[in-house]
Amino acid sequence: MIQFSEQKLAKVQEIIARYPQGKQKSALIPVLHLAQEEYGWLSAETMDYVASLLQIEPIEVYEVATFYSMFNLKPVGKFLFEVCQTGPCMISGSDDIVDYIKQRLGISVGETTPDGMFTLKTVECLGACGYAPMMQLGKHYKEHLTKERVDTIIEECRKNAGVLN
Amino acid sequence: MGVKLLLEKAHVEGIRHYDVYRREGGYRAVEKALKTMSPDAITEEVKKSGLRGRGGAGFPAGMKWSFLAKPEGVPRHLVCNADESEPGTFKDRYLMEFLPHLLIEGLIIASYALGSNATYIYIRGEYAWIPDILERAIAEAKANGWLGKNILGTGFDCEIYVQRGAGAYICGEETALIESLEGKRGNPRIKPPFPAVKGVWDRPTVVNNVETLAAVGPIINIGGEEYAKIGVGRSTGTKLISACGNINKPGVYEIDMTISVEEFIYSDEYCGGIKNGKKLKACIPGGSSVPILPANLLLKTAKGDTRLMNYESLADGGFATGSSMGSGGFIVLDEDQCVVKHTYTLARFYRHESCGQCSPCREGTGWMEKILKNIEMGKGKMSDIDLLWDIQRKIEGNTICPLGDAAAWPVAAAIRHFRDEFEWHINNPQECLTRNYGLAHYADPIHVPTTA
Ligand SMILES: Cc1cc2nc3c(=O)[nH]c(=O)nc-3n(C[C@H](O)[C@H](O)[C@H](O)COP(=O)(O)O)c2cc1C
Ligand code: SF4
Ligand code: FES
Numbered sequence: 114m115i116q117f118s119e120q121k122l123a124k125v126q127e128i129i130a131r132y133p134q135g136k137q138k139s140a141l142i143p144v145l146h147l148a149q150e151e152y153g154w155l156s157a158e159t160m161d162y163v164a165s166l167l168q169i170e171p172i173e174v175y176e177v178a179t180f181y182s183m184f185n186l187k188p189v190g191k192f193l194f195e196v197c198q199t200g201p202c203m204i205s206g207s208d209d210i211v212d213y214i215k216q217r218l219g220i221s222v223g224e225t226t227p228d229g230m231f232t233l234k235t236v237e238c239l240g241a242c243g244y245a246p247m248m249q250l251g252k253h254y255k256e257h258l259t260k261e262r263v264d265t266i267i268e269e270c271r272k273n274a275g276v277l278n
Numbered sequence: 279m280g281v282k283l284l285l286e287k288a289h290v291e292g293i294r295h296y297d298v299y300r301r302e303g304g305y306r307a308v309e310k311a312l313k314t315m316s317p318d319a320i321t322e323e324v325k326k327s328g329l330r331g332r333g334g335a336g337f338p339a340g341m342k343w344s345f346l347a348k349p350e351g352v353p354r355h356l357v358c359n360a361d362e363s364e365p366g367t368f369k370d371r372y373l374m375e376f377l378p379h380l381l382i383e384g385l386i387i388a389s390y391a392l393g394s395n396a397t398y399i400y401i402r403g404e405y406a407w408i409p410d411i412l413e414r415a416i417a418e419a420k421a422n423g424w425l426g427k428n429i430l431g432t433g434f435d436c437e438i439y440v441q442r443g444a445g446a447y448i449c450g451e452e453t454a455l456i457e458s459l460e461g462k463r464g465n466p467r468i469k470p471p472f473p474a475v476k477g478v479w480d481r482p483t484v485v486n487n488v489e490t491l492a493a494v495g496p497i498i499n500i501g502g503e504e505y506a507k508i509g510v511g512r513s514t515g516t517k518l519i520s521a522c523g524n525i526n527k528p529g530v531y532e533i534d535m536t537i538s539v540e541e542f543i544y545s546d547e548y549c550g551g552i553k554n555g556k557k558l559k560a561c562i563p564g565g566s567s568v569p570i571l572p573a574n575l576l577l578k579t580a581k582g583d584t585r586l587m588n589y590e591s592l593a594d595g596g597f598a599t600g601s602s603m604g605s606g607g608f609i610v611l612d613e614d615q616c617v618v619k620h621t622y623t624l625a626r627f628y629r630h631e632s633c634g635q636c637s638p639c640r641e642g643t644g645w646m647e648k649i650l651k652n653i654e655m656g657k658g659k660m661s662d663i664d665l666l667w668d669i670q671r672k673i674e675g676n677t678i679c680p681l682g683d684a685a686a687w688p689v690a691a692a693i694r695h696f697r698d699e700f701e702w703h704i705n706n707p708q709e710c711l712t713r714n715y716g717l718a719h720y721a722d723p724i725h726v727p728t729t730a
Contacts, residue, residue, distance in 0.1 A: 131396070131439040133353070136479055141461035142444050146403070173461075180463040181444035182630075183403045199365045200566060200623045201522045204615050237447070237627045238365040238566075239404050242607070243520055243528035252406040 115162040121147055125166055137167050141177055145184060154185035182236070190225040190232035192270045195249040196258075198235045201242035210246045210258050211235060217267060230274060231267075280534035281508050283496040283516050284489070288376050294411065296418035299379040305424060307495035311387045312430050315498075320391035324494065326502030328514035333359055333450070333487030334565065334605040336589055345474045346392055347482040354482045356394035357459065358385060358491055360401040360408075361443060361450035365566035365627060366607025369518040370488035372530040374401070374408050377492070378415035382438065384494035386424055389436045392484055396437050399488075400455050403444040412440050447631035451679050452485040454633065465633050466679035489518055489606075509535040513588035517606055519548075523561075524612035526550035535588035539563070540577050542587050543610065556612040559717050560696075563592055564604025566624050567684035569691030570617070571601050572720035580724065597691065613717035617699050618710075621692040622650035628685030639682035642673040646689055653700060656707030663700050667693055696720070 117125065125144055132139040144166060148159050155178050164171040178184045185193075194214060198207050211233075215221060218231050225232040241247045244256035255266055292298040299305075311320055325340030346354060358381070362370040373381055381399075389397045401408060416438050419425045427435045441459060443449045449458045453467035456478045477483020493515060497505045506514045513535040522528045525543065527550035533542065542548045543558065552558050558573045578585055580599040585591050589603045611620065629643035649666050652658045670686035677683070693700060699718065703710045 131398075131437075131441075133396075133479060136460070138461035139441075139459060142403075142458065143442060146442060146444065167461075169461075176463055177461065180633075181403070181446050183445035198623065199627050200562075200620045201366055201609050203623050204523055204609075204611055204620060236445075237630050238363060240362050240368045240371050240402065242366050242368055242522035242609070243530070244368075245522065245528075249404055 115148075115152070115156075115159050117147070117151070117162075117166075121151065122166075129167075138169050138173065140167055141169070141174065142181070145174070145178060149184060153191075154188050188225075191230050191274055192250065193232045193234065195234045195236045195239075197237065197239045197241070197245070197247055197249075199238040199242075201238070202245040202247065205245035207246040210248075210260075210263065213260050213263055217263065231270070280532070280537065281516060282532050283500075283505075283508075284373065284377070284380065284492055284518060285530075285532045288372075294376060294378060294415070296379065296415070296422060300422075304379055305383060305419075305422075307498040308383050308386050308424055309430065311498050312390055312432050312434065317391045317393065320387060320498070323502040324391075324497060327493075327497045327505040328502075328512060329490065329493055329497060329505070330512070330514075330589065331487055332489035332493070332517065332606070334364065334567070336603065339486060339490050342474070342486070343388075343392060343484060345472075346484055347475045348393070349482070352481055353395065354393050355478050355484075356385065356389050356392050356397040357452075357455065357478060357483055357485045358397070358399040358488055359450060359452065359455060359485050360399050360405075360488045361447075361455060362405075362488070363402055363447040363450050363631075364605045364607055365624065366522060366562060366609040367520055367565050367605045368522075369520040369530050369606055371405060371408065372518070372520070373488055373492050374405075374412060378412050379419065380495060381412075381488060381492045382415055382419050382424075384491035385438055386419075386429070386436060387494050387498055388484075388486070388491055389438075390429075390432075390434055394484075395435050396439065398459060398478075399438065399440045400449070400459055401440060401442055402449075403442045406442070409440045409442060416440070446633075447627075448633045448679075448681055451681065454679070455485060456483065463633070465635050466681075468678055510586070510588055511590055513590060513603075517587075517603070519587070519606045519608050521549050521608040521610065523608075523610035524553045524556065524615065525610045526553050533587055535586070537587050538577075539585045539587055539592075542608075549608075549610065552610070552612050554612075556614065557717055557721060558610065559613045559615060559720055560611045560617060562601070562607070562609040562688070563587075564602045565607035566609070566627065567687055568602040568604040569597050569600070569687055570611075570621075570695065571691075572695050574721055574724045575599055575695070576601075578724060582724070597687070598694070601691075614714060616654075616714040617692055617696040618650065618654050618703050621688060622647070622654045624688045625650045625685070628681065632681060632685070633679075636677040636682065638673045638676045639685065642669050642682070643685050645669050646685070650689070653703050654710075656703065656710050658700075658704045658707075660701070660704055662704070663693060663697065 160174040246258045247256040330336040449464040454464040473483040579594040625647040629647040674686040
């Protein structure tokens with residue numbers, strides 16, 4: 114059963130209040146972000162729940178969720194490595210970083226480690242071109258990546274997940 | 279050191295917070311504008327300043343504001359475009375992260391000038407930590423009476439809301455942004471009607487870039503005429519450049535648009551020269567959509583004049599031998615970089631970001647990506663170069679929004695200036711997998727015919 118906490122429901126109401134009466138559909142993307150933070154990805158059930166919160170048709174939610182690349186339509190690992198590979202990052206060595214992460218985690222781009230811990234994705238420019246190579250990890254950016262830094266990040270993730278190496 | 283209007287206080291400890299910002303002279307511009315100026319007088323001042331939109335198109339901001347329809351009884355809105363997704367561009371992020379109050383000041387003044395009681399900042403979803411910074415600053419401004427009801431006793435009410443996108447470059451295009459703000463897919467609208475008449479929720483709307491709006495406070499402080507004295511010609515004021523690629527000091531710089539490209543790249547005040555002592559091969563001076571230039575055409579125009587970092591000089595020669603200021607995303611490639619591969623990554627970017635509404639853009643970007651990938655992988659044919667040229671020409675001008683053009687131009691410029699590098703890839707399918715074409719002749723002095 115998908116159900117937001119009282120606190121999250123209050124947040125949804127606060128977001129809806131930012132728009133004119135009857136324009137609560139404008140809250141859709143922010144509310145999908147809230148849902149994804151909670152559940153990690155957007156299942157059909159979650160999307161239907163969001164539709165009911167905003168009193169719109171489920172199809173209106175599916176249309177939007179499938180358009181925007183940040184919404185995960187299938188489960189992802191606990192830690193999602195999204196490495197930028199567009200021109201400025203490429204000329205600053207992003208290919209090597211992607212190769213190194215693949216080797217370290219033993220997965221290809223688009224895959225999740227068998228323990229469900231890490232998912233590797235390549236993405237397009239994230240607005241950090243001057244601090245390349247870089248990746249997004251959850252809410253934050255990890256910039257100026259080197260092999261050593263990737264090692265540290267992987268270790269930190271494992272530690273944060275409470276799992277021993 | 280050039281004049282600094284936006285980043286002057288960027289390094290003051292704690293400037294992100296209200297108390298420090300206010301102590302450093304912040305919110306004086308709001309005070310002046312709301313207490314001593316009428317909304318129309320503010321628009322006039324911005325017109326006088328010559329401020330051009332910093333989002334990429336360079337349209338005069340004051341003029342845009344004066345086009346806003348004002349039908350009786352219909353609310354109007356200001357929307358701040360913080361979608362910043364053009365490869366090479368990361369200046370708006372810098373402003374929002376380090377100087378949130380500078381943007382909020384500009385937003386309050388612009389909202390007052392335009393009559394927007396609810397103003398929205400639409401920020402790309404990946405900048406997930408920045409809304410917290412902005413929301414804290416908005417709350418501070420509100421607690422100190424600069425936002426909310428009856429601001430400074432003027433009777434003007436204003437709220438600012440931050441809305442995150444969710445990963446779509448196209449939502450930087452203003453009508454796609456409006457659709458997204460309404461909770462829909464980011465499909466650009468057919469214009470007209472323009473947002474100034476029918477924007478968000480069919481209400482008159484002005485969409486401006488973060489940097490454009492951040493410049494409004496300084497303009498009110500020093501006056502439009504003084505602002506217009508900075509810079510040269512129609513490139514007035516200061517411009518932020520986000521510099522990246524193979525340079526010693528990537529970062530965000532504020533320039534006054536009188537310096538040369540050469541000084542910008544090599545001086546220690548800015549990029550600090552090419553990394554590892556390498557040579558400059560090429561540069562995309564205004565974000566991924568604008569034409570790439572080989573070193574020789576970057577530093578000097580085809581006429582042999584020194585090229586300057588301003589709207590007119592960067593565009594000198596049109597797309598044949600010039601480029602564009604665009605969004606100020608300055609991407610530098612050294613002698614080791616491969617133009618074919620770089621262009622391929624950009625083509626992949628545009629294919630990924632096409633919203634798919636128009637077939638020339640949807641199909642064309644896919645083809646360009648595939649063909650470029652083949653050439654890059656040593657699987658290209660000589661006829662592919664002409665095919666690429668043909669595809670990009672068929673996209674340009676035949677689509678609903680300018681993303682199609684933005685995808686076509688980088689490919690066109692790469693072929694125009696680096697055709698021999700493409701040919702080399704095709705003629706050397708094995709060698710191109712292990713080494714790059716290198717600097718070749720791209721940095722040689724341009725041959726300027728002498729008049730008899
Ligand atoms: C595909 C595309 C992407 C765009 N992305 C942005 C962007 O990320 N930020 C921005 O300010 N303007 C962007 N623009 C330009 C906007 O449509 C609009 O012109 C701009 O926000 C107007 O603000 P300004 O006049 O202050 O520059 C984009 C345009 C196109 C066609
Ligand atoms: S040009 Fe491309 S991005 Fe723009 S509306 Fe058409 S398909 Fe969409
Ligand atoms: S190209 Fe990677 S962040 Fe811009």
